[in-house]
Amino acid sequence: MTFAVEVKDVSLNYHEVAALKNISFTLEKGKIYGLLGRNGAGKTSLLSLLASLREQTGGTIRILGDAPFENPEVMQDVVFIYEKDNKDESEKVIGMLKFAERYRPHFNMDYAMDLVKGFNLPLNKAVKKLSKGQQSALFVTIGLASRCPLTIFDEAYLGMDAPTREIFYKELLEDQSNHPRTIIISTHLVSEMDYLFDEVLIIDKGTLILQEENETLISRGATITGTANEVDQFVKGLRKLNEQQLGNTKRVVIYGALSKEQRNEAKEKGLEVGVISLQDLFIHLTGEGM
Amino acid sequence: MKTKPIYLKIASDVFWFQLKWTIPFFSIILLVHLIQNAPVFTKGQPLQDFLLTSYISSNIYMFIIGIISAAVFLPFYVKNGLTRKDYFKSAILGSSGLAVALVLASAMIAGIEHLVIQMIDFPYGIESINVLQDAKDTDNNVIAIIVTGMLFSPIIDPGHGWVLTLFLFSVNLFTYFVMGWMIGAAFYRMKLIGFAVLALFIFLLRIRDIIWESGLPLYASMAGLFVLIGIMLWIIKLLSRRVTIKL
Numbered sequence: 001m002t003f004a005v006e007v008k009d010v011s012l013n014y015h016e017v018a019a020l021k022n023i024s025f026t027l028e029k030g031k032i033y034g035l036l037g038r039n040g041a042g043k044t045s046l047l048s049l050l051a052s053l054r055e056q057t058g059g060t061i062r063i064l065g066d067a068p069f070e071n072p073e074v075m076q077d078v079v080f081i082y083e084k085d086n087k088d089e090s091e092k093v094i095g096m097l098k099f100a101e102r103y104r105p106h107f108n109m110d111y112a113m114d115l116v117k118g119f120n121l122p123l124n125k126a127v128k129k130l131s132k133g134q135q136s137a138l139f140v141t142i143g144l145a146s147r148c149p150l151t152i153f154d155e156a157y158l159g160m161d162a163p164t165r166e167i168f169y170k171e172l173l174e175d176q177s178n179h180p181r182t183i184i185i186s187t188h189l190v191s192e193m194d195y196l197f198d199e200v201l202i203i204d205k206g207t208l209i210l211q212e213e214n215e216t217l218i219s220r221g222a223t224i225t226g227t228a229n230e231v232d233q234f235v236k237g238l239r240k241l242n243e244q245q246l247g248n249t250k251r252v253v254i255y256g257a258l259s260k261e262q263r264n265e266a267k268e269k270g271l272e273v274g275v276i277s278l279q280d281l282f283i284h285l286t287g288e289g290m
Numbered sequence: 291m292k293t294k295p296i297y298l299k300i301a302s303d304v305f306w307f308q309l310k311w312t313i314p315f316f317s318i319i320l321l322v323h324l325i326q327n328a329p330v331f332t333k334g335q336p337l338q339d340f341l342l343t344s345y346i347s348s349n350i351y352m353f354i355i356g357i358i359s360a361a362v363f364l365p366f367y368v369k370n371g372l373t374r375k376d377y378f379k380s381a382i383l384g385s386s387g388l389a390v391a392l393v394l395a396s397a398m399i400a401g402i403e404h405l406v407i408q409m410i411d412f413p414y415g416i417e418s419i420n421v422l423q424d425a426k427d428t429d430n431n432v433i434a435i436i437v438t439g440m441l442f443s444p445i446i447d448p449g450h451g452w453v454l455t456l457f458l459f460s461v462n463l464f465t466y467f468v469m470g471w472m473i474g475a476a477f478y479r480m481k482l483i484g485f486a487v488l489a490l491f492i493f494l495l496r497i498r499d500i501i502w503e504s505g506l507p508l509y510a511s512m513a514g515l516f517v518l519i520g521i522m523l524w525i526i527k528l529l530s531r532r533v534t535i536k537l
Contacts, residue, residue, distance in 0.1 A: 048535075052373075053369070053535040054534040070373045070531075071373070075368075075373055076372070103296075103370050103371060104370075148371075
C-alpha cells in the first residue's frame, strides 16, 4: 500500500538546536489529519519538510511513494498554505488564481471562483490591499481549489473571522468528500476544528507524542458531572485534568478510559459521564495551556 | 504524449513578467534620454542615440533583476510546487530573452533616431555606443573600478558589425543579470556572510575586463566571457540547488 506520507526517523537541526527529533509516522490517502502542538513544537518545521522548502537533517520522507525534495512530480502535488505577510504582494487576486491554475495540475478554476464568491473576494484588487481576513481567504481558496493530493494548511485561517472560518470548514469537508485527498491541518483552534479531523497527531518539543484516530483519542478520557461530594469520591485515584464547580455541581475532566464497572458505578450514583474534548486532552498531553 | 518541459513554461512566465517591469523602466530612460538630448539642437553637438543611453542604464537594471531573481522569484516558484532546478534553467532562459529584448528595443529606438537625424539632415550627426571605447578611464581606485566596470563594459566595438555588436550587448546584459543573481543567491542563503561574494564579484568584473582588454582575438575573448558566465552560473547552482526557502 502506498501511503500519502511516510516519515521515518526524521530529524531537523537548526545549527545546534534540534527542531525535530527522530519523528516517524505514516498518513493514509484521503484522510484529514489534525497536527497539534504548542508554539515552537516543530509543526511548521515538519510541514516545511513535507513541502520541500527545506531538507531534513536525517531520516527519510516519502510522499505518494517518492522522496519529495526537488522531485517535480511530487512537489507540484503538495500545496502548503500558511499564514504569511503579504504587504509587498502587488499581484491581483485573479493573477494569483491564474498562476495557481498554470502550475497546479489539479487546479479547478470554476471551484476557485465559487469560493471567491463565497468569501466575497474582490478579483481585481492587489493582494496587499486586501484585509488580513481576505488574504487568508484567498490563500485558503488556492489551497482548496488546487486539489493537490497532499494539501497542508498551517494556521492559514488566523486572520479570518468566525463566519468566514465556518465557510472554510464547510467547504473543506464538502470538497474533500467529493475529491478525496490527504489534508493536514495544523492549528491552535483545537476546540473549533476538532470535528474536522479523522486522525490527530500531537507534536511536542520536536517529538511526535501521539498519533491516533480522533474518536479513539477522545475515548481516552471523560468528564464526570454531578454533586460535588459524589464527584470527588468517584474521581479519587483517577487522573484529573481539569475541574470546575458551580454551586454544588462539579465537573471534573479525567484522563484514562473508564471501565464498564466504573461507568455503571457512575450511573448508580447519578453522575453524568461525558465525552472529553480534544482541547482538554491536547492541553494535558503537551504539559501546559496554550 | 510528451508534454513541454515545465521549465520552458516558467521561462516564458519569467520573461513576460520581467518585461512588464521593463516597460516603466524603459519609459523613464527614454524620457531622460529625450530631456538630456534636447539641448544638442541648440549647442551644436552630435546627438547621442538611445542605444548609448540604454547601454549604460540597462546594465544596472539587469543587475537588480538578477538580485530579485534569487531573493523573490526562486522562493515564489518553489512555494508553488516547482523545483529549484527547473527555476534555475528557466531563469537562464527567461533573462537571456529579456537581455535580447532590451537590446532589440533599444536598437529599434536608436534606428528611428538615426533615420530622423538623416531625414532632417542634422549637421552634427549622431553618436552610438562606439564612443564608449574611450569613455572608460582605468582608474586604480577600487570604487572607481566597480562603478566604471558596471557602467561601461569593454566589450562593444561596432567595428565588429552591428549584428555581433548587438549580440555582445545582449551577452553583456546577461552577464550583469548573472552577477546580480549570484550576489542575490549568496545573500539569500548566507545572509551577511554573503558579503564575501561581493569580493568575488569585483574580482570577476576585473577578470572580464582583463579578458576583453587583453588584445586576444574576438572569439577568444568571447570564449573567455562565456567561461566566466559559466563559472558564475555554477556558483549560483551550488548556492541554490538545496537552499532552504524562507517562509
